[in-house]
Amino acid sequence: MTDLQYDYQSVSTHTKTNGIHNLVLAHQTEIETVNSIPCFFWGTLTEPYTTAKCWATLAKVVRSSFGPVPPSLRDPIVSAGAERMRFEGFSSCNGVYVRLDMKPEAIDGEFIASGTTNVDFNDPLLNALNAIQKGEKVTLAVGQQEVQVITAKTSASEKKVTLPTRWIKGLTSVQLYLADMDLKLEVSRLQAIQLFQSLPKGTIKGDFFITKRAGKCMFSTLATPDSVRIGGVQRLRLLEGILPIVEKISIYESSDKQTCALVCDFPKMQLLMAFSPDAYRGFSGEGKALENMTQSLPEEWIFGLNKLLKSNEAFDPTMLAIENDIDFGTMDHLTSSLSSIGLLGYDLTERNHFYRQLPFKTERILSLNPRLKNAKKLIDNKDIQIVANTNGHVEAIVKGSGVFHKVTIDAKSQRCTCDWFTAYQGKRGICKHILAVKMIA
Structure with a gap:
């Protein structure tokens, strides 16, 4: 599978003038209209020390790997709009998702444009972040700004970067896990x-x-009714750098007790870190988004929403349906579809979705799901015979490689006789046979 490659026309830079740290985060995206924007944000950080520590933690995540994929340098995605910024990324193995939500009070400046783009987090920039002390002043520009005083002493150069396909697939899956989580523990x-x-x-x-137990949190190898499972517990070390400055940590868990997330609260920002079920399993391979991809979303709807909604804006399906005269059933499908292709993120604290414009084309997402492509191939080849379809109960025979599989779907369960379903029992998403039957039945 080929990763998405593109060139930064310049690199992120850091200079210090009259005691003020100046950061310029170079940006690049696959969307030409967004890439032409010279600058998304220009202003100052009101909590530079905390922000620097959170950025360093984010960089630590995207440069780590806990599975068979070797660690490599990856650049985070930043969403600017609705008076806030969100930085997010995945570990190289795609098993750890991290997002820094900077609230409006964390930044003081002008949002010149709304959108999502990749930003360059290079080694000199990270070294500069680690040197920022409490009480120092930091100015920030996301994208190149015409005021060249910031970069006057720094030569710009072109840098080729890679946006891994695992990240693209991860963005279409992780918010589905977050939306299924509930608060379990809070620790000071x-x-x-x-x-x-x-x-x-x-x-x-x-x-x-x-x-x-007795007001104290601890690790245990034994599960209790109120405990939270941590797969690949060593991954928690990614949070060690911000523990001395965090106000509290809220621990969330999914309903199937497989995935969890930790939300670290600071006065003006939050850092969320979500963990896949195990260190060797990435969010991109779980297939949780597949069931919502059984119906295609018209492109004109996506283009229309991109014009209607700003990046980071709260996504309220009820109000959108009322204000735009959209049927509630249609809106439910629209919400599921937008979420499954990564256009919606999820805020655990606010318990709502937010809109996310993507730094890559939406058709790329569908092409990266082999089970979806294989399901469509089964339909195109007429390899599916519907045996029964009454009162929500569906039975079908699906032709496989030298064998026929039986698929059974009802309101409470869905089963298939293939090896994939036998091995995972639906824990890693539905198989291509169930997916194909749902698409036509």
């Missing part, structure tokens, strides 16, 4: 530091659980 700064001090050393195999 002191409790968090004490918890992480007991974090097992080295690479740990097997399940670990966070549980709370």
